[in-house]
Structures are given as structure tokens and as C-alpha cells.
Amino acid sequence: MTTNLTGYQTEILAHIEFIGRFYGLVSRADLIKRFDISEASATRTFQLYNSLAPGNLIYKPNIRRYEWQDAAKPIIDVAMSKCVSTLTDGFGDSFARIDEEPIAIKNSLFNVNLEVLSAVTRAIKRKQVIKIDYFSKSSPRSSARDIIPHAIADSGLRWHVRAFDRKSMEFRDFVINRIKKAKPLSGEVIPETQTGSSDNDWNEVVELKIQAHPNLSGSKSMIEFEYRMVDGLLRKKVRKALAGYLLDTWNIDTSENACLRGNHVMLHLKNSNELSFPGKLLAPGSLHSNNN
Template sequence: MDKFTYESLIKKYNAQRAERFAFIDFVVRFLGGLNRSDLLDFFGIGDAAASKEISEYKRLRPRNVDYDRVMRKNVILRDSFTPLIEIDAETALGMLANGFNKNKLYDRPMLPYKRVGMVPRHLDIDLISKVTRAIHSKTAIKCDYISGNSKNHDERTLVPTAFFYDGHSWMFRAFHRESAASGGVKFKCFEFSRLKNVTECSNDSALPLETLAQDSDWHLLVPLQLTLHPSLSDSKKSTLIQEFGLVDRDDDFLVTEKAVLVYYLKKHWKIDVNDNPSGDGNYNFHLKNSSTLKHLECMENVFKYL
């Protein structure tokens, strides 16, 4: 089977058609299927042109999709799918978050660029695609997960609902059926890099209580009243004022974040959540309204070690 790069597709066809084939390949792989309206909406082409491009894609990759008459769309053939264009996991997740972008398919940055700290195979794109398809179709997956907070590495049944980037790692939100059944936390955050052995349960649809709409902590926005930490030197304060775009000579500012994501903000921004500022000098900010947030169940990890 022929292997392509985006550039080689352009040479074989033209820039417009290469972009359409790359788009079809991307949507099928990460969302599980597409129909003509996806091409109509994204490229503004007509029905005939859309049908032509899908037919040509099927000729290039005859074992990638099949038309499902019930769903009225071309759905992925999971067991035989072979990408038309290889794409790395970071790029794929970035486009799922921000929209398909043909410029991301070129291996030629506009200015000298290097990503620091890329770990080989840190993110398994095949496992990621199974999760993103489950998010899109609102179905379950079974997986092994190497948790950093628990010794329980048994198989889990998750219903993925959303994904996010915390500044360092790509993660996803999911309803955890085993935890919910035992009276534990229903919705949790998981790191893509800790997944193993993901199996899609394409016929196991999410129950109403397992959907993102029922994840109240995901939708809850909380105010964080932050102030530059009193242990900082004047030079460090000036640096943070510049980096965070703060008003000069004003140490206090307010940010609003999803309740479930405050834990990650605390970690990466180095926020001291003690009632009274700590004197150990390892913090950038102090949370002034911690007393009003401690009662929230989803804040347990934020205040866990106090």
C-alpha cells in the first residue's frame, strides 16, 4: 500500500485535493467517520465534488472506511485502517482542540523551531484515536491505566467525555464506571500517556448520567483570588508581573477556572493554598480565598496535603 506525505499528495494531485484527502483521513481516524456534509461545511464544495473526493480516498485506502446506511455516513474500519498520512499525537490533539490546519501537516516551520523534552512514543496515537472516537460517539472504552495515585491497575471501563492540555500533559475527562459503582468519584481526569491496552466498545453507548452534561465539576467555574507570594524577591515579582501581564505595583489579580482544573493550575503556577502564606520560598502566588473553596468536593486534591 502506497505511503504518502502531505507534499507527495500535492504532487500526485494538487494542493486543494491533497488538503481534502488529509481532512478525510484525519476525521475518519480521530472522529470515527464522516459524510459529505463534513466536506461541504469545511471546504464549501458541492455534493458532487464531496462524493468524488470520498470515492478517491476510498480508492487510495479501500480498507479504511465503509458506508453505513443506518448511520448514513462513512465509518472507520477499525481492524484494517491504515492512515493515508502519518501524523504525530501532539499535532493531532492540537488540531482536535483548535481545528484542522493543513499548515500543521508540513514538516517545515516558518522560523527555526525545536520542541524541548519530547519523549519517544510518549503518546501512543493509536490509543489516543480510540479515546477521541469514543468522545465523539459518546461510547465506552475498556483500558488498563497506570495510575500515579493508586495501586489499582485493574481493567477500567471509562466513558470519555472531553480532553484538555494542562500546560505539560494531554489529558482526558471520563466517567469511571467501576469507581461510580463502588460509591467513589464518578468523573475523573486521566493522562493519555498512562493508558494501556485500550479497547473500543462501540456498541456500549453512554448512559445519560455518564455524559459531559452531568459532570457538574467540569462546568463549575470558580474564582481564584491570587496575589504575588510575599516570600518573593522584588526582582522575581517584577519578572512575574511581566510574564503574567499584571498591572505594575498591583500584586493581586483574579482568574476564573474550571473547578476540576484548579489542581493543575496550582501545580504549574506554584500556588500556595495555605490559609496563611508559607515561608518556604517555593511559590509564585498565594490563594487568598482558599477558605471559600475548601468545601467543594472537587477541590479535595487541591488542599489534600494541608
């Protein structure tokens, strides 16, 4: 039904559908404001959407807006993460701050330094070595390191850059907000062993089999419903290098005998005894796995 649409048509119809679906009402003014099109063009766009999805939107003349119907079925496939980020930060075509109160709020202790972040991402795209001044527990006054970054990732608590570290001669994670300065080193030759293709822990994917914590049997059905578990399990595939962060962020008990207690420990890694990866020590219960 939507396979014959151009990229622009898909984008503008997705905008109609997003506003209608999440805010309830959508108008031609919404399209004119975002896409800078004429009122006649906006009218034709709504006609196109209604021809593809009759009944999803009903026009209300008294308020001059289209109302999303409760029984409507979306026709544009969108990513959940994109919807959530749009609700918190506004629409993706604008980099300006949004003035109005957002409908969703992020809960974070800090923001990423954009100057440092952009220096890192440029180095990733240009395949460059960068010299950073980096704060760590072992170097509280910062120390210089040459790194070759190949990816950035949100651990759930912090943004990290995944990079080869020429000081330790291994791939490591660096917290972006601990980088004081970042300077590209032009003309540096990067061996294949120091590129992302050689980062085995990043390239390997492990499957976490997560269950409701056995100590919370009375809440089992609630937890399974909340986490959308199937047959009592939430199966989550994650890069090996990032698995420890996810387990830590969500307080997932990794002890083999599910020995942790506390109302904040609602989940247990059922296949903990089958998995070994860097960062597992970050996870709750990892030091208790051999206790009986």
C-alpha cells in the same frame, strides 16, 4: 474592515500577517507553498492585504519580499495559543513533521500515543463506552476499566481524558499515556448521569485570584509585570476539575497565610480560603492552610 472577507480570504491573509509579524519577511512563495495558488493569485492577495492594512508591509525589490514594519498593527485577530503552537509545530494545515529547526521549542518528557488518543477522541465524538487497560499506582500491572470519555485536557504536565469511570462510579481523570489499550464497546446504553452534562466539577468554573507571593515583596513589581497582573492580581477562570493541576504546575502557594518559602514559589492564591475543589490537595501549601 475585515468583516466582508470570506473564510478563505481571512485564512490566507492571516498567513501573510503571521509570517510577517513573527518572522519579519513574507513573500508570494510562502502563499504558493502553503495554499498551492498561482503567482498571479498570490500577487492579488498581497494587493488585497495592503489595501486593508496600508503600511504594515513594505515591499523590498532587492530581496523580493515584503518586510513587516515595527509600527504595524495586525488586522486579523488570532489566538495566542494558536500562534505559539504554530511556532513550535508548524502551520495547521499540515500534519507532516516539520523538517526545519522550529523557532520555538516545547519542553516535555514524553509524547502522547496517537493510537490511544485517536481511540479516545473517536469515543468522545461517537458517545461510546471504551474498555481500557490502565496503569495506576494501585494497579501497576494494569487493570481493565469501562469509561465514558467526554473531554481531553492538558494539565500542564500530562494529557488527561476526563471520563465517567464505571469501576468507581464517578467522574475521574485518566492519564492518556497510562492507557495501554482502548477498545470501543458498541451498543452500550449510556445513562444521562454518566455523560459530560452531569460532570459538575468539569462544568463548574472557579476564579483563581493569584498575587505575587507576599514573601517576595522586593520582586513584587517584576512578578506583576511578568504575569500581566491588573491591580496586583491575575484573575484566572478555570474548570473546577482542572484547578488543582494549574496550581501545582505553576507552584502557586495555596496556604491561607502564604507560609511556603523558596525561590520557585513566586505566586500565592489570594482567595484560597474561599475555594474548595477536587485536586486542591495537589497544590503546594494546601496542607498548611490552617497553620498560623
